[in-house]
Amino acid sequence: xxxxxxxxxxxxxxxxxxxxxxxxxxxxxxxxxxxxxxxxxxxxxxxxxxxxxxxxxxxxxxxxxxxxxxxxxxxxxxxxxxxxxxxxxxxxxxxxxxxxxxxxxxxxxxxxxxxxxxxxxxxxxxxxxxxxxxxxxxxxxxxxxxxxxxxxxxxxxxxxxxxxxxxxxxxxxxxxxxxxxxxxxxxxxxxxxxxxxxxxxxxxxxxxxxxxxxxxxxxxxxxxxxxxxxxxxxxxxxxxxxxxxxxxxxxxxxxxxxxxxxxxxxxxxxxxxxxxxxxxxxxxxxxxxxxxxxxxxxxxxxxxxxxxxxxxxxxxxxxxxxxxxxxxxxxxxxxxxxxxxxxxxxxxxxxxxxxxxxxxxxxxxxxxxxxxxxxx
Ligand SMILES: Nc1nc2c(ncn2[C@@H]2O[C@H](COP(=O)(O)OP(=O)(O)OP(=O)(O)O)[C@@H](O)[C@H]2O)c(=O)[nH]1
Numbered sequence: 001x002x003x004x005x006x007x008x009x010x011x012x013x014x015x016x017x018x019x020x021x022x023x024x025x026x027x028x029x030x031x032x033x034x035x036x037x038x039x040x041x042x043x044x045x046x047x048x049x050x051x052x053x054x055x056x057x058x059x060x061x062x063x064x065x066x067x068x069x070x071x072x073x074x075x076x077x078x079x080x081x082x083x084x085x086x087x088x089x090x091x092x093x094x095x096x097x098x099x100x101x102x103x104x105x106x107x108x109x110x111x112x113x114x115x116x117x118x119x120x121x122x123x124x125x126x127x128x129x130x131x132x133x134x135x136x137x138x139x140x141x142x143x144x145x146x147x148x149x150x151x152x153x154x155x156x157x158x159x160x161x162x163x164x165x166x167x168x169x170x171x172x173x174x175x176x177x178x179x180x181x182x183x184x185x186x187x188x189x190x191x192x193x194x195x196x197x198x199x200x201x202x203x204x205x206x207x208x209x210x211x212x213x214x215x216x217x218x219x220x221x222x223x224x225x226x227x228x229x230x231x232x233x234x235x236x237x238x239x240x241x242x243x244x245x246x247x248x249x250x251x252x253x254x255x256x257x258x259x260x261x262x263x264x265x266x267x268x269x270x271x272x273x274x275x276x277x278x279x280x281x282x283x284x285x286x287x288x289x290x291x292x293x294x295x296x297x298x299x300x301x302x303x304x305x306x307x308x309x310x311x312x313x314x315x316x317x318x319x320x321x322x323x324x325x326x327x328x329x330x331x332x333x334x335x336x337x338x339x340x341x342x343x344x345x346x347x348x349x350x351x352x353x354x355x356x357x358x359x360x361x362x363x364x365x366x367x368x369x370x371x372x373x374x375x376x
Contacts (some may be wrong), residue, residue: 201265315348
């Protein structure tokens with residue numbers, strides 16, 4: 001932001017330097033006093049240089065107008081009005097300078113400031129015109145110049161106000177677009193029924209997490225979860241109640257995991273839970289808590305007493321291993337949990353629960369009988 005502000009201020013300085021060059025050349029050609037025009041050039045440019053320095057040094061950062069656009073424009077208008085008096089019979093060049101200044105106003109100021117600048121320009125140039133008429137021998141060209149100035153000032157003010165409205169509308173549309181884009185991105189990454197992440201977005205997250213694991217920064221455990229006999233809920237109570245069960249399930253799971261753990265709907269009544277920065281004992285405790293909470297919860301909005309259970313398979317990601325392989329091991333563990341009687345947590349191959357793991361409160365411990373694992 002500072003760079004943009006500083007470059008705009010420098011642009012104003014350079015334009016004034018160029019204008020001063022033209023004015024001095026006209027003075028040397030005999031159209032004005034060289035001494036007066038030299039002073040004018042020094043003061044007009046100097047004022048803008050001081051303001052540009054304040055902006056560049058970031059001394060204006062906390063001011064209401066940190067770019068100093070408004071004072072720069074007022075300064076340029078005042079300088080143009082003084083030059084109008086000094087330049088004598090070639091006043092036409094001032095119209096160009098003033099138009100350039102008003103263009104800055106049109107592109108940068110608010111509606112009230114545009115009106116204020118226009119009224120200020122009308123006032124200062126009215127004085128300049130009176131001075132010029134007083135100094136000149138012929139009043140007709142002075143009146144013609146004044147009339148052109150008046151037309152230009154009024155025209156510029158009206159056009160600047162229109163441009164301002166256009167700028168406001170464009171800014172509003174841009175904000176709406178940014179919001180719509182964010183909303184779209186959110187919708188594209190979530191499951192519309194349960195509000196948890198969808199499979200595509202979860203896979204992206206897993207790959208990100210996988211790279212962190214590879215750098216040794218984190219650990220990742222994946223749990224495949226599947227609501228038991230979900231078809232039965234649908235068949236007995238209808239698809240609507242099935243949907244309510246899915247919503248209750250995700251709500252209960254989310255209430256029982258850490259905010260850094262991520263739940264995603266994998267498809268149908270299958271979910272995947274990503275537990276990062278935790279170890280096997282912690283993950284098992286979490287899954288057991290989830291299992292018990294799901295078993296205890298009633299389907300919200302469903303028939304009284306309707307409950308469900310969930311089976312889960314847990315696998316720990318090994319650094320360097322493909323995420324799909326970890327998922328596959330979690331899936332095999334889930335399959336084992338289903339075979340062992342459902343409503344339980346099973347570990348992927350090669351994983352052993354830590355000795356400190358408390359006995360599960362479910363119908364079975366968190367282990368699948370060895371014979372079931374052997375069948376797989
Ligand atoms: N209501 C509802 N049902 C769904 C949705 N997506 C999938 N299903 C149903 O989920 C059921 C899945 O059934 P199965 O794959 O046989 O699994 P299950 O009945 O849970 O049996 P197990 O997994 O072996 O315990 C099917 O009846 C699908 O129609 C959904 O968005 N809403």
